[in-house]
Amino acid sequence: MxxxxxxxxxxxxxxxxxxxxxxxxxxxxxxxxxxxxxxxxxxxxxxxxxxxxxxxxxxxxxxxxxxxxxxxxxxxxxxxxxxxxxxxxxxxxxxxxxxxxxxxxxxxxxxxxxxxxxxxxxxxxxxxxxxxxxxxxxxxxLGRGFLTGQAKRAEAFENDYAASSPDFKGITSTKI
Structure with missing residues (x-):
């Protein structure tokens, strides 16, 4: 606890x-x-x-x-x-x-x-x-990881705002 x-x-x-x-x-x-x-x-x-x-x-x-x-x-x-x-x-x-x-x-x-x-x-x-x-x-x-170079696609965020955020739609690479 x-x-x-x-x-x-x-x-x-x-x-x-x-x-x-x-x-x-x-x-x-x-x-x-x-x-x-x-x-x-x-x-x-x-x-x-x-x-x-x-x-x-x-x-x-x-x-x-x-x-x-x-x-x-x-x-x-x-x-x-x-x-x-x-x-x-x-x-x-x-x-x-x-x-x-x-x-x-x-x-x-x-x-x-x-x-x-x-x-x-x-x-x-x-x-x-x-x-x-x-x-x-x-x-x-760090922009939900975006500014770290470790960004994930929106679908990879479970129970997170990023899952529905337009900022993460269409990300195809984990190295941005």
Whole structure:
């Protein structure tokens, strides 16, 4: 259990995890679910699996357009008030969504794809984060392997965004 491995070092470790996907019995992602009930269920399950008392940073994995961001952040704020979560974050959110969320409860971090290949966050996202004092956590810094020369065809990515990404369609060589 991860929590047992770091139990003596919790003051030096940051535990971050996400919620927001609807997952079927086989473990396949079948949609989004950022309902308050799911947020609380996922948080409690994560705490139990990790064997810890709190999560340092709890992210919404993807914005769920069926649930107003205000309701999502309110449920996340409840977890902060209960001591189960220290800070809350979003992933792949627009400047408008970030502002609406931050008005409900301070957002501590936004996670988005960012690399030499994917720089769309530079235009509006990063200035919004600077203005609001929100941290930025980039992912896929090497373009999902594309910038390493080890790119795979889209079909080779199981349960990954790249499987449906137009950026990986038509790649025929693993040496780009």
């Amino acid at each position: 991860a929590g047992q491995a770091i139990r003596n070092d919790l003051d030096r470790v940051v535990i971050a995890t996400k919620f927001g996907f609807k997952i079927d019995e086989s473990g396949k992602i079948v949609g989004l679910d950022s309902s308050p009930e799911n947020i609380h269920r996922v948080c409690n399950a994560s705490l139990r699996r990790l064997g810890v008392d709190y999560i340092d940073l709890f992210y919404q994995h993807r914005v769920d357009r069926t649930v107003p961001i205000e309701e999502t952040v309110e449920a996340m704020a409840e977890l902060v008030q209960q001591g189960k979560v220290r800070y809350i974050g979003l992933s792949e959110a627009s400047p408008e969504t970030i502002r609406r969320a931050h008005a409900v409860h301070p957002i501590s971090a936004l996670q988005s794809e960012y690399s030499l290949w994917e720089r769309i966050v530079e235009a509006e996202i990063l200035p919004t984060l600077r203005e609001l004092g929100i941290g930025f956590v980039p992912y896929c810094l």
